[in-house]
Amino acid sequence: MGPAMENNEKSTKILIVDDEPDVEVLMKQRFRRQIRESKFELFFAHNGLEALDQLSKDLEIRLVISDINMPEMDGLTLLRNINEKFPAVIPIIVSAYGDMNNIRAAMNLGAFDFVTKPINFDDLNVTIDKTLTHIQNLLDAQKTRSRLDGILHELNVASEIQQSILPRNFISDTNIEMFAKMAAAKEIGGDFYDFFWLDDAKSKLAIVIADVSGKGVPAALFMTVSRTLIRAHAYNHLGSPGGCLTKVNSALQKDNTNVMFVTTFYGILDVNTGVLTYTNAGHNPSHIIRKGGQVETMKNIHGMALAVIEDLVYKEDQITLNIGDTLFLYTDGVTEAENPSGALLGDEKLIASLDQYRNLAPSELINTIRSDIITYANGWPQSDDITMLAIRYLAGKQTQ
Template structure:
């Protein structure tokens, strides 16, 4: 498609001169000229041809002069529609007014057609650049809107009620996910398997942004599907099946570290699988803080036949189980210091024992943001805090 150019001039021989001068470009469909003889007629032509991009307009014309036409043109608010004004040599007052009203350039009469061609080509380059910029801007806006929707979808997949089980006297928990980008690759979930068993999981996908968010959604959904299934087997059976599923056709070579388990709410026994995740912390009722000993375990989606095994730990009434992703410990401040595991321990040690999991997490998130300060958050931060109530 050629560039549509509107020529506005009350001299009727101008149509013939332009058609003759640019006959090669017209024949090769580089240019398509449309002609009008005053400002009013030009406005009608613009309404009939919405794809006109360049206007060559005389200033002195009957019915509506070029300056008035230029003012009307500005009201249309099309930044890619550019006008080159034509006026008599030495008519600098009108040329100055035209430039102040938004004309892109000007040429003088008698017209030097070589100069006119250079001006047209220069203006077309500018228009093309503006249109490309507008297209890229529209694409960025569309991507931003898609990301906003993706964020809403991702957040809607995560448990949000606090406390989640308000009628229970034996358990309280809270979690948050603070993505480094609009969407994140961390995950958490928890739900009751029956009256006395609570399933929980926290995980961290190896990437960030949209790819990680998609992998996170798949991982979370498949775990929930397996553990809520009527045919759900042992923890190790289900984890091995989920791992095999995530490994299949994993062309992106992404993986997920995870810590998941089931708490027996009658006894406080926690049967868990550590799939290469950060070691959780336990704040005992007496205020002491322990780091759960690591027993190995490979991240999910790396080796489809990895023989995951379970470990067992004991929670007592009044204990708080604290799980996190490495976005918390690896957070950096402006001095390039890490937040670190020691600060997490100090956060738990400083508690009175009366705080709810939500209060613990809210205070931690404030502390993390103050620590990070003006630095960019480079990794997703997720925390899951479980309180086995007295």
């Protein structure tokens, strides 16, 4: 099995959190060789509260494997507490197959990796090995604290590079007006937005917003690869966001050793007609602020996040922007912004804000919502990247 931490003679202490009564017997049976050889020492808890109590009593526990759905305290709340109270502990979460909402939430809360039910124990062994290697790397890193200043400098440089990759030449003419902003939760983030013309006539505008699982350097690297692939395949699938994301998904899924994924919205706006052809790969639903009307939610989801399932074919839909309508795209850092009591901002508050600020220009709209998020958080630290993009459709291009 994987590396022992600190030295080869000391058992690795693993806490398993699950409310199923047969889990303890099953885990002991599956890892009986590692237990017999003193490689693993297993501890068990039936909910998040018991797990926190166990962690407080034994500070040598560095790895937690936790279910999500449990009584008294669920796995997501446990992750939040581990992140705040036991930052040296590395969690792995267990979730139902295809439960992307909980998996994404868990990764944003600091889970290192995930396995799906029913558990494949070969896969669990690989995940544990990878996590223990990660923990050992963290322990090694703690011994080289003298390099911290240099690392922080490199992160600041990386942040500047990442921000420079995001386009800033926002279009503002007689046809469309747009603005976007990305605020990373750490020095560098995994969110990104993009926009670019697909034709010389500047009639087809590609619009992208995406959210990579996790944060920090790995997410930033995956973000750069994802953005590059989308741009590359967009020109080969000029009228088909679905065709583009189908190719990007296959490329990302290959050699995805870090089990990362990226939720993505990709749309192509025909500036002449206002028709938006779009594909949503597991991303938050976008909204259209109808001029003189309601806020319309684009609820269609065309598949899971990119890099999760191989050979997945993404479909697409169309919707029309009328003159004066505003398209609003965002990542889950907006609706999942927390206040000190742990309450999320939520979809209803966002939609109410979009309705309230409907007459603001795209730049004012985004900056005002960002200010409202800061006010709502009331000093609570930002836990996820926050990205927004808004486009107001002003008029179709005049044909010659």
